[in-house]
Amino acid sequence: MNEAITVKTNQLTRRFGKFVAVDQVSIEVYQKEIFGFLGANGAGKTTMIRMLCGLLKPSDGNGTVAGLDIKTQSEIIKQNIGYMSQKFSLYEDLTISENIEFYGGVYGLSREKIEQKKDELFKQLRLNEYAKKYTRDLPLGIRQRLALGSALLHDPPIIFLDEPTSGVDPKARRGFWDLIYQTAESGKTVFVTTHYMDEAEYCHRISIMQQGKLIALDSPAHLREKYQKKSMQDVFISLVKTEVGGN
Amino acid sequence: MPAIEIRNFSKNYGDIQAVKSINLTIREGELFGLIGPDGAGKTTLMRSICTLLVPDSGSILVDDMDVTNHVAEIRSILGYMPQRFSLYQDLSAEQNLQFFADIFSVPLEEREKRLKELYHFSRLEPFKKRTAGALSGGMKQKLALSCALIHTPNILVLDEPTFGVDPVSRQEFWEILHSIKKEGKTIFVSTAYMDEADQCDRVALMSSGKIVNCDTPDKLKESFKFLLYKLEGDNLRRINEFFKSLPNILNTQLFGDSIHVNFKQNPSEDEWEHWKKETNQVLTNWQRITPSIEDIFLNVEEKTE
Secondary structure, eight states, rough: SSSOOEEEEEEEEEEETTTEEEEEEEEEEEOOOOOEEEEESSSSSSHHHHHTTTTTSEEEEEEEEETEETTTTTHHHHHHHHEETTTTOOTTTTTTHHHHHHHHHHTTOOOOHHHHHHHHHHHHHHHHTTSSBBBSSHHHHHHHHHHHHHHTOOOEEEEEEESTTTTTTTHHHHHHHHHHHHHTTTTTTEEEOOOOOOHHHHHSSEEEEEEEEEEEEEHHHHHHHTTTOOOOHHHHHHHHHHHTTTT | OOSEEEEEEEETTTTEEEEEEEEEEEOTTOEEEEETTTSSHHHHHHHTTTSSOOSSSEEEEETTEEEEHHHHHHHHHHHEEEESOOOOOTHHHHHHHHHHHHHTTHHHHHHHHHHHHHHHHOGOOOTSSSGGGOOHHHHHHHHHHHHHTTTSSSSSESTTTTOOOOHHHHHHEEEEEEHHHHHOOOEEEEEOOOHHHSSSEEEEEETTTTTEEEOHHHHHTTTSSSSSEEEEESSSHHHHHHHHTTTTTEEEETTTTTEEESSSSSSHHHHHHHHHHHHTTTTEEEEEEEHHHHHHHHHHHHHHH
C-alpha cells in the first residue's frame, strides 16, 4: 500500500497482574484501510483497542496513532480518533438529533459546526427520516448508524469500531458495511472488530489475536490461500482451535 | 400436544402494533428458530410466551396452559434466556447458578447433581469462582444458558443467545443446544446468524409483526423462486456495482468472498462472457446455486418494503 501509516505498534504489551492481555503485538495500519481485528472472546482485542485510543497505558513496547505517542500523548490522541463500542451508550431518551448535538458539545464543536456536521452526517448515514425520533424507539441497526455518526462528528482520521454489527440483522449489516466503505474511501483508517466471518472478507487486511498474541495478519484472500481453507470462517476456526488445543 | 400453541396473537405498545395476529405451533422436542429484521417483534413474541407480557388479543398456550392465567405453572416448566444480560456481574458463576436455583426452589438434594450436569456440558467448572463480569462473552452466554436450565425446564426460550459470541464459541454453544434437544426438550431460539437458523428443525421468518414464512430449512430453500447465481472475482465491490445496474437483475448481495445475484431470467453463456469483458475480466467465476437461509431472509425483506 502506498498510503501513509496512521497506526503503528512495536511489541505492544499490556499485563494485568500476571495475566498478559496483549503480548508483544506489532502492526502497521494505513490511511484508507479497513483493518479487521478478529479473535475469540477474551483474546485481547478490546485491550489492544483501548491502548490505541489512549484509554489504557501499555506495560511494554510502544506505538503511535496519527503520529502521536500512545504513552505520552494520549490526551491529544483522543481528539484524533473516533470510537464506537458495542456497549457505547447513546442517550435513549434523547432524539437522534439531540444525541448528535450532545456529542458535538462534548467534542467542543461550535453550534454552527455542529449544525453543519449534523446535516452532512444525516445525509451520509441516511438518518434524516429518523432525526426527531427518540433513540430508544429505533431498531438496533439505526442506532448503530447514529453511534457511527457520533464517533465521526469531530472528523477524526482514525476510527475504531468495536463489534458494530453484533446482533444486527443480515440486511442492516450490509447497509452498515456500505457506510464503513464510504468512511474509508473518504480518507479515514477504519479499525473494526467482528464475529461475522463474511464481514471479515470485506476488510482489506485481517489480524487474528489468540491469547494476547497476534497469530495471523494478511489479506483475507492470502489467509485463505495460506491455510488452504474455503472461507474465513474455516480459517478462523482452524487457527483458533489449534491454538487452544496447543495449551 | 404442541409445546407452544400461538393463536391469532397480537400485542400493541400504544399505537405501535408489535405483533399482528400471528399463528404458530411449536411441537414438542422441536428445535425451532425465529429470524427477522430488528424491530420485527421477535422479542415481544418471546416475552409473551414466557408470561412476561399479556396478549392484547388471541392466545398463547404453553404445554396446553394459557399464559394469562397459568403464570406460575408455566414458569416452572420453562427456561428463558433474555436477549442481553441476565446474570449478576458481581456474583461468581456458581453464585449465579445458586441464585437461580433458589428462585426456582430447586431442592437442595437435587442441586448438587444438577450443578454437576450443567458444569459438565458448559465446561465452566474451572471458572466457577470467577465473577460473571470477568468471564469471556462465550462463557457468559453458557452460564446464562445454564441458569435458564437450572430448574430442568422442558421448554427453553432463548433470545439471541449467541449475541457477540465468537465463531468457535458459537459452534460450541450450538453443540450444547443439539445435545439438550436430544434429551427431548423443546427449544425456541431467535438469532441474527443465518447459519444457526439452518441448524433448526423449522424456522419462522418474522417481519413487521407478522410471520411471513415458516417451514423446514430445506422446504424454505425449495420454495425460493428466483434464479440465484454466485459470482466470484477480484474486485467484488466493483462487480457488485456493475451487476446492480443491469436490467435483468432483481438484486445483488455481498456474501463475504462472493456476490449472490438474483436474475429475472436465466442468462446465456454469451451474456456471461460479455459481462466478463465489460468488467475487464475482474469477474472470474459464476455458478447457479441453491439459496441459503440468508438469501431467503434478504429476499423476503425486499418484498415487504
